[in-house]
Each structure stands twice: as structure tokens, then as C-alpha cells.
Amino acid sequence: MSLESQIIQIEGMTCHSCVNRIETAVKANNGVKKASVDLLRKRLEVIFNPGELTREYIINVITKLGYQAFEKTGLEIE
Numbered sequence: 001m002s003l004e005s006q007i008i009q010i011e012g013m014t015c016h017s018c019v020n021r022i023e024t025a026v027k028a029n030n031g032v033k034k035a036s037v038d039l040l041r042k043r044l045e046v047i048f049n050p051g052e053l054t055r056e057y058i059i060n061v062i063t064k065l066g067y068q069a070f071e072k073t074g075l076e077i078e
């Protein structure tokens with residue numbers, strides 16, 4: 001089973017506790033191998049097993065914490 005890497009843009013994070021909240025909540029799901037937030041760039045890099053959960057599910061986890069999360073396409077990644 002191959003893993004999928006996704007960059008998710010997140011609006012609404014203002015401090016490092018936000019970073020920890022999001023990383024902890026995303027990592028709590030089976031199938032997530034890596035979740036790393038870049039606060040300055042307002043983005044999350046997540047590596048996950050698409051056989052266990054979807055990118056939409058991950059975005060929903062973040063949304064439920066009270067942030068605005070958007071999938072970034074490959075072309076938008078600097």
C-alpha cells in the first residue's frame with residue numbers, strides 16, 4: 001500500500017498551541033504517518049495511507065477544531 005502526501009492550507013492558527021492541537025488531532029487517526037504544521041506558511045504536510053482514511057476526512061478533522069482548511073494542489077506548492 002503506497003502512502004499519499006498532501007499539503008493542506010490552514011487559516012486561523014495564531015499560536016504554537018494551535019500547531020500542537022492540529023498535529024495531535026490529525027496524528028490520532030489510524031493511517032496517518034506524519035503530520036507537520038508550518039505556522040508561518042500556514043500549512044500542514046500530512047503523509048497518510050489512503051486505504052485507511054481520505055484527505056477529505058483529514059480536512060474535516062481540522063475544520064471541526066475551528067480552523068479553515070483547504071487542499072492545495074501540486075501546482076500551488078512553492
Ligand code: 9UX
Nearest residue numbers: 013014015016017018
Ligand atoms: Mo492559541 Mo489556537 O492561544 O486555536 S491555541 S490561538
